[in-house]
Amino acid sequence: MRLACLGLALLLASPALAQEGDARAGRRLAGGRCAVCHGNDGIAVQPDAPNLAGQNPAYLSAQLRAFRDKARLHEQMNLMAADLTEADIANLAAWYAAIEVTATPPAR
Template sequence: MIKKLSIVMAVALSMPMLAQAGGDAAAGKAKSVMCAACHGGNGISAVPMYPNLKGQKAAYLESSLKAFRGKTRTGGQAAMMYGMAGALSDTDIANLAAYYSAL
């Protein structure tokens, strides 16, 4: 019983680390300069038609950016995002997601 509890605790304690894994927030901050014009320097847009990125879940940001890059996401300002996300590598996307999700 104690061994099972120890395993459960080890897994539970590692969950926050797994959530942070994947991207480099510092590199994401450097890359975010191109995002700031629409989404704000701190991830909060001053223009209502552009969504806030600050505090979004990393997985959501990654999937959204990959969908924009692949031109499979539509609606809103999707056409504008196709060009922006098209220049991003998987590493860039992971880094941006790490940065904005950590704000």
């Protein structure tokens, strides 16, 4: 158990994973690359695309890396992520994470 926790801590401390992004740079990149499916504000405009607004940046970064490296297969996303740098990924994750999302649960 301790070894697993230590391994996770070392993984999270990795510079590539710990890189903080620039939300403004991410916004510029997302507008030309992601908005067609995921919307300008991270609310999907395509019925089969997920909303990205308010998403956890570590999760977004991991998914973008998986698409880029073809560890996660999706034809369109593999093409879109193929040339993303670590800085691009951090910036995109920062942009989508910075978008505030509110939720209203249905009445009981």
